Amino acid sequence: MLVNRKLILAHFWFAFAVFGVALTLGAWQMFIRSPIGTWLSNPELYYRSLTAHGTVMGYVFPTLVAMGFGYAISESALEQRLVGVRWAWTGFWLIVIGSIMAVIPIALGRASVLYTFYPPLIGNLFYYLGVVLVVVGSWIWVALMSINLRVWRKAHPGAAVPLAMYANVAGSYLWAWTAVGAALELLLQIIPVAAGLKNTIDAGLARIFFSWTLHAIVYFWLMPTYIAYYTIVPRAIGGRVYSDSMARISFILFLVVAMPIGIHHTFADPQVGAGFKFIHSAFTALVALPTLLTVFTICASVEIAARLRGGRGVFGWIRALPWDNPMMLALAFSFVMLGFGGAGGLINMSYQLDASIHNTQWITGHFHLIFGGAIVIMYFAIAYDLWPHLTGRELIDVRLIRTQLWLWFVGMIVTTFPWHWVGILGMPRRMAYFDFGDPAIAPQALSVTFSAIGGFILLTSGIMFIVILARGMRAPLAEAGAYRFAVAVHQPTTVPVALNTHALWVALMIALTITNYGYPILNLATTAGTSVPAVYVGAQ
Amino acid sequence: MSAEDTHSSSVEVAARVERRWAIIAVIIISGMALLAAFAGIHQATMPQPRVETTDPSRIHLSGEFVESNLGSVLEANGNVTVRAIGQQYSFTPACIVVPVDTPITLRATSADVVHGILIQGTNVNTMLVPGYISEQLMRFGKTGDYLMPCQEFCSFGHEGMWGKVKVIDKAEFANRAKSGGRLSCVGQ
Amino acid sequence: MSTRDLFTFGNPHFTRGVGITAAILIVTAIAGFVVLPFAQPWVQFASVWDAICSAAGVPQRAASVTAPEQAKRLSEVVLTSHTLSRPSQEAIGRGATLAQRCAICHGPTGISRADSPNLAGQYAAVIYKELHDFRSGARSNAVMSPFAVNLTEEEIADLSNYYAYLPRPSAYHPTPQLPKPNIVIYGAPLRGVAPCGACHGSLDNKTGSPWLEGQSEAYMKAQLQAFASGERRNDISQQMRNIARALTPQEIEAAAAYYASQPPDVVKAVD
Numbered sequence: 001m002l003v004n005r006k007l008i009l010a011h012f013w014f015a016f017a018v019f020g021v022a023l024t025l026g027a028w029q030m031f032i033r034s035p036i037g038t039w040l041s042n043p044e045l046y047y048r049s050l051t052a053h054g055t056v057m058g059y060v061f062p063t064l065v066a067m068g069f070g071y072a073i074s075e076s077a078l079e080q081r082l083v084g085v086r087w088a089w090t091g092f093w094l095i096v097i098g099s100i101m102a103v104i105p106i107a108l109g110r111a112s113v114l115y116t117f118y119p120p121l122i123g124n125l126f127y128y129l130g131v132v133l134v135v136v137g138s139w140i141w142v143a144l145m146s147i148n149l150r151v152w153r154k155a156h157p158g159a160a161v162p163l164a165m166y167a168n169v170a171g172s173y174l175w176a177w178t179a180v181g182a183a184l185e186l187l188l189q190i191i192p193v194a195a196g197l198k199n200t201i202d203a204g205l206a207r208i209f210f211s212w213t214l215h216a217i218v219y220f221w222l223m224p225t226y227i228a229y230y231t232i233v234p235r236a237i238g239g240r241v242y243s244d245s246m247a248r249i250s251f252i253l254f255l256v257v258a259m260p261i262g263i264h265h266t267f268a269d270p271q272v273g274a275g276f277k278f279i280h281s282a283f284t285a286l287v288a289l290p291t292l293l294t295v296f297t298i299c300a301s302v303e304i305a306a307r308l309r310g311g312r313g314v315f316g317w318i319r320a321l322p323w324d325n326p327m328m329l330a331l332a333f334s335f336v337m338l339g340f341g342g343a344g345g346l347i348n349m350s351y352q353l354d355a356s357i358h359n360t361q362w363i364t365g366h367f368h369l370i371f372g373g374a375i376v377i378m379y380f381a382i383a384y385d386l387w388p389h390l391t392g393r394e395l396i397d398v399r400l401i402r403t404q405l406w407l408w409f410v411g412m413i414v415t416t417f418p419w420h421w422v423g424i425l426g427m428p429r430r431m432a433y434f435d436f437g438d439p440a441i442a443p444q445a446l447s448v449t450f451s452a453i454g455g456f457i458l459l460t461s462g463i464m465f466i467v468i469l470a471r472g473m474r475a476p477l478a479e480a481g482a483y484r485f486a487v488a489v490h491q492p493t494t495v496p497v498a499l500n501t502h503a504l505w506v507a508l509m510i511a512l513t514i515t516n517y518g519y520p521i522l523n524l525a526t527t528a529g530t531s532v533p534a535v536y537v538g539a540q
Numbered sequence: 541m542s543a544e545d546t547h548s549s550s551v552e553v554a555a556r557v558e559r560r561w562a563i564i565a566v567i568i569i570s571g572m573a574l575l576a577a578f579a580g581i582h583q584a585t586m587p588q589p590r591v592e593t594t595d596p597s598r599i600h601l602s603g604e605f606v607e608s609n610l611g612s613v614l615e616a617n618g619n620v621t622v623r624a625i626g627q628q629y630s631f632t633p634a635c636i637v638v639p640v641d642t643p644i645t646l647r648a649t650s651a652d653v654v655h656g657i658l659i660q661g662t663n664v665n666t667m668l669v670p671g672y673i674s675e676q677l678m679r680f681g682k683t684g685d686y687l688m689p690c691q692e693f694c695s696f697g698h699e700g701m702w703g704k705v706k707v708i709d710k711a712e713f714a715n716r717a718k719s720g721g722r723l724s725c726v727g728q
Numbered sequence: 729m730s731t732r733d734l735f736t737f738g739n740p741h742f743t744r745g746v747g748i749t750a751a752i753l754i755v756t757a758i759a760g761f762v763v764l765p766f767a768q769p770w771v772q773f774a775s776v777w778d779a780i781c782s783a784a785g786v787p788q789r790a791a792s793v794t795a796p797e798q799a800k801r802l803s804e805v806v807l808t809s810h811t812l813s814r815p816s817q818e819a820i821g822r823g824a825t826l827a828q829r830c831a832i833c834h835g836p837t838g839i840s841r842a843d844s845p846n847l848a849g850q851y852a853a854v855i856y857k858e859l860h861d862f863r864s865g866a867r868s869n870a871v872m873s874p875f876a877v878n879l880t881e882e883e884i885a886d887l888s889n890y891y892a893y894l895p896r897p898s899a900y901h902p903t904p905q906l907p908k909p910n911i912v913i914y915g916a917p918l919r920g921v922a923p924c925g926a927c928h929g930s931l932d933n934k935t936g937s938p939w940l941e942g943q944s945e946a947y948m949k950a951q952l953q954a955f956a957s958g959e960r961r962n963d964i965s966q967q968m969r970n971i972a973r974a975l976t977p978q979e980i981e982a983a984a985a986y987y988a989s990q991p992p993d994v995v996k997a998v999d
Contacts, residue, residue, distance in 0.1 A: 041913045043923060044696045044931050114693050120670060121653050121695055199810040203654055204669045246558055256749070267587055268656070268665055270649075270672040273785025274587040278577075278760030282752070285573045292565035296558070350576035352585045355663045359656050359691035426660030428691040431699040431917075438918045440687055490551055497734050498741030504734055508749055515753055519784060527787050532596050532670040533808035535628075535653050537695055537932060577759065581767045589771045591785040597806050600964045607802055607965060609795035628934050629922040630970035643770070651965055652934075673790055677770060687918070696931045700915040700922025721796055727973055 001079050002072060002483055005390045007088055011068030012383060012390075014096060015061050016466055022056035023462040025049045030415070030455030035436045035445040037452070043432035044538075047112040050430060052103060054115030057371075059134050060099050062221040065379050066175070067091070067141045069224045070168050072386055074145060076483040077162040077231075078152045084144045091144075094137030102130025110538045114430065116214070117190060119206045122534045125194040128186050135179050142172040160495040163244055164231040164485045167251045171223030173506050174216060174255050177513070181212025181262070193534045200531035204271030205524040211262035212517055219258035219287075221371055225334065225378035226250070229298050232385055235486035236327035239305025242297045244488035245499060250297070252505040253290035257283055259509050260516035264349050268358045271530075276520050277351065283516065284349035291342060295335070302331070304489065326401045330381035333409040337373035341366060344420065362423025365416040372458075373412040377405065380465055387472050388480035395472045404468060407461035415454030418447035585663050588675040596651050596670035599625065605649060611722030612638055614714065623722070624648040626655035626668040626690060629697035633724035635704040639713035640683045646676045656691035659705055667692060680707040803866040803962040805857045807936045812852040815889035823890025826883055833871065839897040843944040849896030849992065851929075854938040855888040858962075867962040896992045897942060906989040909982035911975065919974040924983060936964070945988035952980045 002008070029049055031037045040046055075082050082088065104126065105111040111123030149161065149169050161169075185206050192198045230247045234240055241247060263280035266272050303317055311317030322328050344366045347353045357363065387395050395401065422444045427434070436445040498504050524530060579585075599605040605625050611633050612622045620642050625632050627650065638644050648657060650668035658665045659678070666674045680686075690701035706725040716723055737743050765771065765779040773779040827838075830847070834840050838848025847855060861867040862876035863884070879887070915921040925931035929939035940948060954960035955972035963969055975983070 039914050041908070042931065043699055043926070047693070047696060047698075112696070118654055118693060199808070199813075202671065204672050207654075207669065243554060243558055256745075266667075269667045270588060270669055270674040271591055271785070271787075272587075273591055273783050274589055274764070275757070275760035275780070275783025276785060277587045278764055278783075279753070279756045281576060282573050282756040282759075285569045285576075286752070288569050288572075289562075289565055292568070293562065296561045296565075300557075346572060350572065350579075351587070352576060352579045355585045355665045358665045359658065359667075426658060426687070426689075428656075428658060428689040430693040431689075433699050433914070433917065435917045440685075440918060489554070496741060498739060498745070501734065504742055504745060507735075508745060512749065512753070523785055523787070527593065529595065530593055530671045530787070533652075533810065535695070535935075536809055577764065581764070586764070586768055589765060589768065590782045591787045592790045593787045594790055597808050600802065601804060601806070604790060604793035604795065605965075606795045606798070608798045609793065610965070625965055627965055627967055629926060630920055630967060632966045632970060634920050634966075634970045634974070672787075695926070697915070697922030697926030700917050700920065700926070702918050702920045704920075726970075 001081070002075050002389050003081050004071060004075065004085055004088070007082070007085065007092070008068045008072050008386070009390050010092055011064045011071070012386075012469075014092075015064035015068065016383070016469065018056045018064075018099065019061045020462060020466050022053045022061065023459055025053045026057075027455040027459040029053065030452040033431065033433050034448045034452035036449055039433040044109055044112055046432035047114070047430075048106060048109050051112050051114050052106045055102055055106065055131065056099070058115045058217070059131060060095065062224075062371075062375075062379075063134065063138045063175075064095060065382070066171060066220065066224050067095075067138060069227070069382055069386075070141060070145055070172060072390075072483070073164045073168045073227070073485075074148045076389075077164040077168075077485055078148065080148065080152055080155070082144070083148050083151050087140050088144055091137040091140030094140070095134050098130045098133025098135075098137060100130070101133060102127050105130075112537055116210060117185070117206070119185075119190055119193070119201045120203050120532050120534045122190065122193050122201075122536050123538065125191065128191050128194055132183070132186055132191075135183060138179070139176060142176040145169050145172040158494070160492050161500050162485065163241070163247055163488075164227055166248060166500070167223065167227045167230065170251045170255045170502055170505070171220060171227070173502055174223070174258060174509070175220040177506075177509060178213050178216035178220060178259055181209045181214075184212075185209035199534050201534055202524060202531045204269070204530060205521065207266055207269060208263070208272065208517070208520050208524065211265045212259075212513070213262070214265050215262040215284075216258040218367070218371065219254050221375050223251075223254070224382060225375045226254075226294060228378045228382050228385075229294060229331065229334075230301075231485040232382065233298065233327055233331045233486070234301040234305065235484060236385060237302065237305045237322050237325055237331075238308060239301050239303075239486070241486050241488040242300035242304065244490070244492050245495070246293055246297050247488075248495070248499045250290040250293045252499070252502075253293075254287075255502070255505045256508045256512065257286045257289075260512035261287060261349075263516070263520070264351075264354070267351060267354045271524060272520055276516065279516060281349060281351040283512075285346075287349075288342070288346065291338070295338075298331070298335075301486075302328075324398075324402070326384055326398065326405060327381055329402060329405050330377050333405060334374045334377050334381075337369050337377070337409070337412060341370035341374055345370065357423050359429055360423035361419045361427045361429060364429055365419030365423055368419070369412060369416040373409075373416065377408055377412075380405065380408065383465075383469060386483070387469060388478065389483045391473055391475075392477055392479065393472060393475040394478040394480070395468065396475055397468055397471065400464065400468055404461050404464040407457055407464065411454050411457030411461055413454070414457060415451050418450040418454075422447045422451075585677075588666075590675070592673040592675075593671055594649055594673055596649065599649065599651055604647065607632070609722060611724040612636065612644075612713075612717075613722055614717040618642070620644045620713075622646045622648075624657070625651050626657065626694075626701075627651035628653065628694055629690075629701040631657070631688065631690070631701070631703035633703075633726050635706060635725040635728070636688070637706045637708060637713070637716075637723050637725040638680060639710040640680050640707050642679065642710060642713075644678045644680075646678055647673060648675075649673045653694050654692050655694050655701070657703075658689055658691040660687045660689070662686065665691070683707045683709060800961055801865045803857070803861050803964050804864055805860045805936075805964070807853055807857055807964070809935055811935065812856055812885060812888055812892075815852065815893065819886045819889045820893045821890075822883075823886035823888070823893075826887050827890055829875070830887070837897075838891055838894045840944065843946050845938070845943055845947060846897055846992065847891040848894035850891055850938055851933060851935075852888040852892035853935050855891050856884055857936050859884045859887065861962040867960065903945070903985075903989045905991070906986050909979070909986050911979040912983055912986055916974065916979075921971050921974050924987075934967075939992070940987040941990035942992040943987060945984045948987055949980060949984035952984060956980070 311320030
């Protein structure tokens with residue numbers, strides 16, 4: 001039951017429009033700093049573009065996809081009209097206004113501080129205010145998801161909350177809490193300086209606040225992807241979810257352990273104690289658990305589909321899978337990229353190995369493979385799957401869709417694998433140009449060229465994606481029927497309270513944040529003399 | 541056997557398989573955590589043990605990061621201490637000279653914004669956060685020249701912030717250290 | 729079981745969830761705060777408490793180190809982005825009176841015809857720092873030093889604010905405009921040279937770095953050479969010496985000639 005289709009479409013369209021712009025900027029950046037581009041006479045243009053790319057891809061695009069998908073889940077999984085439609089539109093417009101407000105100073109070169117802010121560098125006030133508006137808009141969505149679930153519970157006392165909604169609400173709570181870190185950094189530290197009320201800032205403390213957001217935000221981006229793994233893919237390929245409770249456990253594990261691990265982004269920082277670095281390293285290892293569980297459950301669910309289609313043998317069933325189904329293709333690509341990206345992540349999280357690749361192109365390669373690859377390819381799949389239900393028209397270009405997914409996969413591999421390699425060679429991140437003519441770094445030139453070519457493959461795929469969706473808006477009308485989610489092999493009628501509600505896990509998430517972040521934050525906040533003078537960018 | 545029995549036994553099978561997989565996953569993860577701790581102790585790339593603070597706008601006035609104290613110094617115990625700063629957009633000393641096969645302590649800080657020190661081809665990699673002092677242990681197994689780019693965005697001149705490290709023979713270093721002062725390979 | 733029983737030990741999910749989480753936390757805390765600190769042979773801790781405090785990140789002031797004596801006097805100025813950021817009209821007025829004695833070399837409107845720097849519209853922090861350095865002896869010049877020695881702190885601030893307030897010398901073209909040399913646009917990355925404009929105004933301004941457009945070619949060349957040879961050392965922590973040393977003599981000439989040929993008014997005003 002999808003009633004508020006316009007609302008969902010608005011979220012998706014704005015998300016994909018800004019995604020297209022940011023993708024173009026990304027491809028340009030890859031090109032301009034590669035040996036095939038010519039050096040920029042104004043390096044600031046590169047950092048401007050980088051700030052826009054990061055801000056859109058990090059804060060605007062995935063948030064809108066999660067929100068749009070969240071509204072769709074709420075209406076179709078609960079079979080209940082969305083409560084608070086006006087608020088939902090308010091949230092949407094706050095994000096639109098916030099995005100525009102943030103992008104204008106970036107475009108004018110007044111906020112080239114990158115999406116990670118990096119105080120004591122300080123840009124234009126409106127950039128930060130814009131980001132705050134985006135976050136506030138998304139918090140409205142968090143509240144609405146919670147309220148809609150509550151309304152449904154009242155109408156269905158004791159009933160098992162559909163898996164898709166359970167996961168969706170878990171994702172929204174994760175976002176609400178993880179955004180608090182960056183919000184504290186912006187409101188307590190950066191905005192007072194950008195507004196001219198203060199002129200010093202504790203750069204070390206700011207980095208800790210940001211790490212609170214920086215890692216768990218990835219799991220927020222990941223949530224729609226995992227929801228699609230569990231509740232869309234098995235249905236789309238004619239299988240069943242292997243285990244409903246395992247799925248719930250995976251989502252609550254994300255909720256609990258995605259958060260208190262962010263200090264692994266500051267392993268090389270001088271302002272955090274080694275003990276906390278170790279604790280965060282160990283908890284980061286735990287995050288692998290829900291992913292390993294998911295890989296198992298999804299492979300088992302897919303195997304069920306294959307066997308139902310007549311697949312035989314220990315591995316022979318793989319051939320029986322519906323490989324021409326875009327959803328199957330997307331899942332396979334996503335898993336391959338998740339596998340490589342995850343393996344790279346294990347290196348980043350381990351305290352020691354991190355030192356050899358920290359802040360090199362390896363990191364850029366890593367998160368593009370995980371986010372741009374494993375996660376975003378499922379965003380495409382979600383859009384393709386939902387589109388006929390949102391537009392009431394059929395997506396007929398299945399071949400084009402397959403080509404688009406293939407191109408994205410190939411493009412992402414061609415982009416990120418060489419990136420990882422030059423990272424190991426020690427190529428630093430975020431430089432507007434490199435002197436590949438110098439023999440010391442000349443061996444990296446070929447890899448960087450490959451990456452740049454990968455960037456253009458990705459751009460091509462991205463344009464195809466938008467074209468497919470746009471054409472889908474004008475295809476012949478066709479009733480797609482009710483939007484349904486996959487059912488489990490043993491569809492539960494009752495679920496233990498702990499796995500049907502979020503309270504226990506939210507409480508654990510907050511408790512772990514206090515134990516793992518409380519002291520490092522309080523310690524620096526109460527130490528005098530750690531604030532340093534702000535450095536304003538673009539203040540000529 | 542009734543349909544219900546088949547149902548409940550298949551539930552049990554599923555639960556058992558899941559449990560096994562969960563146990564394997566936990567073993568993999570604990571193994572990795574132990575590996576990380578072990579490597580940290582025996583490969584000497586632990587994070588710095590202490591947090592130390594300093595005032596970035598006054599480091600040139602007094603303390604260990606005044607200009608005359610920047611560079612490499614041979615300590616009484618045969619180890620070497622290197623003191624350096626990062627600033628928009630250079631490291632001082634811009635070329636660090638150290639002996640091969642010697643335990644070296646790098647102590648560095650930033651004079652303005654966040655920078656990073658990365659020595660290519662090694663595990664030396666640390667952030668320079670203004671207000672705090674970074675310390676890292678290092679040891680070079682081979683003589684030669686290494687590049688030392690700033691690895692963190694530090695504003696519009698970031699792409700031009702590349703330092704150098706020259707690893708020289710132990711005897712040569714000891715010889716140069718005799719004359720006292722702080723050594724660097726600036727201008728060589 | 730109802731929602732009310734969720735947070736009770738009768739609920740296995742609660743007991744296991746909290747128990748496992750707490751166990752992991754305790755084990756990792758003991759490992760991180762006690763075991764690992766003492767497992768590092770190269771660090772000495774006074775006691776277990778010292779190890780725990782260090783691992784927790786309790787900030788310590790760096791131990792005092794005796795640095796070798798400076799061979800030459802260096803700059804003692806502390807510059808931040810808010811140095812002289814809000815000048816008053818009175819300060820500018822006082823500066824104008826004081827500036828009369830600078831007019832011989834720096835021109836009555838802050839525009840020099842004698843290979844001295846043009847000061848009109850220069851960043852206040854730049855003039856402030858250089859006057860301080862002339863006064864302290866960190867920088868010396870036969871003509872400037874005697875003038876600076878007797879200036880008070882307030883006079884230095886007033887002069888800086890006055891010159892920063894003056895309009896930049898517009899349409900002042902001492903030489904025909906030259907194309908930008910590579911060293912100015914791109915720097916020389918692997919020699920550690922950023923584009924000049926990253927500090928000197930056309931891209932961004934690093935506090936204490938002057939804008940250079942339309943300044944005397946001979947003056948800029950002489951300063952770059954003095955930085956490169958180490959004859960001039962008042963740049964804090966070698967920030968300019970690092971750059972000048974990495975330049976070739978040809979690049980020094982090209983950069984000086986280029987900047988001298990540029991009209992100063994193209995550089996955006998300070999906000």
